[in-house]
Amino acid sequence: MVRRLLNWKARVSNWTPPAGGAVKGMLAALFVVAMLASSAWAEHFDFDVTVTSAKDKARSSADTYPPPQGRNPRPVCHAKVGEPLVFQFFMSSNFPHDAIKGVTVRYFIVPIPKVGSPEVPKPGDDALLSGNFIMDFKPDTGKVGLRQVFHADKPGIYLVRVQSENSDSDHEHFSALDLVVE
């Protein structure tokens, strides 16, 4: 996955026409891989979320809420205070029927009391990372991916989570893992 991403990034960086088509092909391949790698089949969205430290890497796939903490146990990534970490996610729609418009894709990394903690804090000033995208999803073309370098200044347990909001459904989808910083 990482190698494919690097390849994708290299192509994006040289985007003189018609590089866009190659980039989109690579993105499509990325999402096929993410979909096949997903252990839990999601009704609307596929996720592939990773956090990578110098000596560890954790990956999570799709879950649903409610309940807020979902149904699957969260993978755990271990890291050291201050070391560079890489957060990366890909999300795509597998809803086969219609476009889902104006979906918010929210991501955040926030402190939690313990590994596997069921509460999902809202991202505030103590968030290591947070952000959101608003976009339309169609079965074949709605895709979003993010890669960001970050670090934790303090030891602790952090929830890493990417979730859908406003997807016009009685439930939403997310992917989450725990980050343990020592």
Add this chain to the structure above:
Amino acid sequence: MIRSLAPLMLLVTLLVVSSASAQTFTANLEVLDGSRHELTTSQKAQATPKIAAKRTQFEVKAGAKLQIRWKITCISKDSFKDVLVHFYVVPIAKAGQSPPPLDPKIVKMESAQTLDFTNGVSTSAELGFTPDEPGVYLVQIEVPDQQMSAAMDLTVK
């Protein structure tokens, strides 16, 4: 006099109309540091620019918790399928430098989306970013297929 200027005026008019009709997407890019902020809008990019365009500048302190907001909107009457929207923050040697190769070892933040656009359809983002190291960073949102981008130089002291 007027007769001699007529061809020139016609040419200018044609160029303006041509330039306007070529614009298919618009982009707004804003970087916020608390109550301070800087905003820039899209321009038609050159595939291989001969002169680096002068970019909007914004200066912050290292460790500042920034918010980066952008919005891409389709203003064309045409439909576009599977459009790539690409965003990144990468260190550069000096303000105004052309975008460097996006080596993942140096890129601080990067996103990619693919989606369909029709007239009025937009996508937007609000992304947190904390630059820890002093230097100059290029913040850019672009639609490569349309050679459209909005960019800002972020100087971190």
